[in-house]
Amino acid sequence: MPSTLDLDLGHGMTARWRYHLGDTPTGIVLTEPFCSGYRCRDEATLMPGGPCEGSVLFDTPAMAARFPQHKLWTVESLDPLTLAEAIRCGHHGCKTVGYIIDGKWEPQE
Ligand SMILES: [Zn+2]
Numbered sequence: 001m002p003s004t005l006d007l008d009l010g011h012g013m014t015a016r017w018r019y020h021l022g023d024t025p026t027g028i029v030l031t032e033p034f035c036s037g038y039r040c041r042d043e044a045t046l047m048p049g050g051p052c053e054g055s056v057l058f059d060t061p062a063m064a065a066r067f068p069q070h071k072l073w074t075v076e077s078l079d080p081l082t083l084a085e086a087i088r089c090g091h092h093g094c095k096t097v098g099y100i101i102d103g104k105w106e107p108q109e
């Protein structure tokens with residue numbers, strides 16, 4: 001059973017567990033602190049570079065049945081969290097891409 005605490009992934013990235021189907025995490029909400037998407041504005045400066053959140057859903061048979069239209073990520077390890085596929089923001093032009101490996105954000109150059 002992984003920690004119920006939020007995940008500090010490093011590089012400013014954080015995540016919260018999501019539970020769609022009971023007590024086992026079935027996804028995370030990933031927060032990017034300085035998204036470069038042009039609509040993700042910093043509230044103080046109103047310039048691009050504000051925080052944004054993205055949903056990552058885990059690939060299990062039950063999740064695939066519940067979310068047939070969604071991209072799902074293969075979980076290699078839940079604790080510490082390791083996902084097989086890259087996560088890309090792609091939000092209004094943001095080019096952030098990385099992996100979650102051993103509970104840490106690994107940016108892809
Ligand atoms: Zn972004």
Ligand SMILES: [Zn+2]
Pocket residue numbers: 035036037040051052053091092094
């Ligand atoms: Zn964004």
